[in-house]
Amino acid sequence: MPGTPARWDDAEVRAAFPALALMDGGIPRLYADAPGGTQVAGRVLLRMRAAMVDHCANDGGAFRTSRLTTEWRDRSHADAAEFLGAAADEVVFGLNTTSLLFHFSRMLARDWRAGDEIVLTRMDHDANVAPWLISARERGVTVRWLEIDTDSFQYRYDSLPALIGARTRLVACNHASNFLGTINDVARIVAAGREVGAVTVVDAVQSAPHLALDARALGCDLLATSPYKYFGPHAGLLYVRRELADRLAPLKVRPAPDSMPFRHAPGTPSFEAELGTVGALEHLAWLGERFGNAAPDAPLRVRLAAGLAAATAHEAALATRFLAGLKELPGVRLYGIAEPRDVAGRVPTFSLRIGGRSPAEIARTFAARNIYVWDGSFYAYELATTLGVRDDGGVVRIGFAHYNTLAEVDTILGLLGTLARDG
Numbered sequence: 110m111p112g113t114p115a116r117w118d119d120a121e122v123r124a125a126f127p128a129l130a131l132m133d134g135g136i137p138r139l140y141a142d143a144p145g146g147t148q149v150a151g152r153v154l155l156r157m158r159a160a161m162v163d164h165c166a167n168d169g170g171a172f173r174t175s176r177l178t179t180e181w182r183d184r185s186h187a188d189a190a191e192f193l194g195a196a197a198d199e200v201v202f203g204l205n206t207t208s209l210l211f212h213f214s215r216m217l218a219r220d221w222r223a224g225d226e227i228v229l230t231r232m233d234h235d236a237n238v239a240p241w242l243i244s245a246r247e248r249g250v251t252v253r254w255l256e257i258d259t260d261s262f263q264y265r266y267d268s269l270p271a272l273i274g275a276r277t278r279l280v281a282c283n284h285a286s287n288f289l290g291t292i293n294d295v296a297r298i299v300a301a302g303r304e305v306g307a308v309t310v311v312d313a314v315q316s317a318p319h320l321a322l323d324a325r326a327l328g329c330d331l332l333a334t335s336p337y338k339y340f341g342p343h344a345g346l347l348y349v350r351r352e353l354a355d356r357l358a359p360l361k362v363r364p365a366p367d368s369m370p371f372r373h374a375p376g377t378p379s380f381e382a383e384l385g386t387v388g389a390l391e392h393l394a395w396l397g398e399r400f401g402n403a404a405p406d407a408p409l410r411v412r413l414a415a416g417l418a419a420a421t422a423h424e425a426a427l428a429t430r431f432l433a434g435l436k437e438l439p440g441v442r443l444y445g446i447a448e449p450r451d452v453a454g455r456v457p458t459f460s461l462r463i464g465g466r467s468p469a470e471i472a473r474t475f476a477a478r479n480i481y482v483w484d485g486s487f488y489a490y491e492l493a494t495t496l497g498v499r500d501d502g503g504v505v506r507i508g509f510a511h512y513n514t515l516a517e518v519d520t521i522l523g524l525l526g527t528l529a530r531d532g
């Protein structure tokens with residue numbers, strides 16, 4: 110029986126991340142750069158050390174370290190499957206999301222014909238645009254665009270029936286924007302694509318640190334995440350629906366296994382990153398046991414969901430405080446959902462500009478105080494173009510994770526306030 114969840118404890122959560130204790134010249138680090146990559150949980154380091162010290166070997170051999178590598182490889186796929194809402198043989202690890210989507214675009218585009226169509230969106234990171242765009246150009250395929258409403262920062266869902274039809278071969282969309290923070294109704298887009306038999310692709314890189322995923326229930330064919338965005342190592346982790354994997358002729362070297370998922374994961378993987386991902390999921394599961402309502406012996410998927418729910422509740426408090434504070438500041442333009450009561454519709458990623466100030470200059474002002482925020486367009490190429498900021502320095506992006514605190518939010522608001530009032 111699950112007990113009463115403990116109250117969220119910033120100190121205890123932060124102690125799980127070795128990097129959060131670091132200072133520079135006596136000044137603490139304030140990490141508000143989570144959408145670019147989160148800090149790494151201590152459990153990740155333990156797992157990666159084991160992969161690189163206790164059993165550093167290639168898989169598939171008869172000797173002890175190789176057998177252990179094989180066992181842990183299987184465990185990492187099984188755990189990742191619980192995280193994604195998939196089966197273990199539907200999970201492919203890779204270098205990162207970008208290279209995984211390029212790899213699959215090459216296989217998928219082989220049977221595209223001139224006159225076929227694909228649907229891409231103006232909100233996606235270019236990792237879920239360029240691979241399809243390049244293949245479309247090579248195959249004479251027409252690209253149609255799902256636009257965004259620049260007032261609500263939502264997709265124009267009403268246009269879906271006109272965009273998706275009998276000629277549509279692929280629909281690629283974004284779950285949570287790395288620029289706006291908007292959480293999108295990907296179920297609606299995937300359903301529209303499936304109805305016409307198109308391959309559907311969901312970029313869940315920015316939702317994975319915040320929301321429980323369920324790839325099978327969503328019904329998409331590919332769903333991409335990157336463990337370094339959810340407290341793990343630099344890697345990519347892709348769900349590949351079995352029905353799609355079975356019909357794609359793999360791009361593989363001949364002696365490599367024919368079995369899934371290995372036939373779609375060419376070459377020797379980073380076993381240390383796979384194990385590090387196990388560690389990242391252990392961290393989220395720990396949150397679920399400690400601050401959620403999951404019993405320690407509950408299935409991993411239950412503990413993960415409870416962990417993400419606890420994290421999201423804390424993040425909602427951070428986002429509410431941030432948006433309420435922002436409202437008081439003159440001359441700040443936020444690109445994204447701005448009402449504190451609407452925080453459930455967004456992840457805690459905030460892109461803004463202050464008057465005529467350059468985003469790079471603002472980021473440097475923050476950096477001088479050891480506060481880490483990003484400036485630029487973050488590869489959201491189409492979106493930055495649509496918003497008219499791509500050639501103009503982009504925006505300042507402030508992004509939180511569950512290890513951030515209300516005090517940190519206040520520090521950032523204080524500095525934004527000074528910049529805003531100074532014009």
Ligand SMILES: Cc1ncc(COP(=O)(O)O)c(C=O)c1O
Nearest residue numbers: 205206207234236287314315335
């Ligand atoms: C939404 C989104 N998709 C894709 C990517 C690319 O991921 P990777 O760096 O793993 O290739 C990013 C990286 O920032 C992202 O934010």
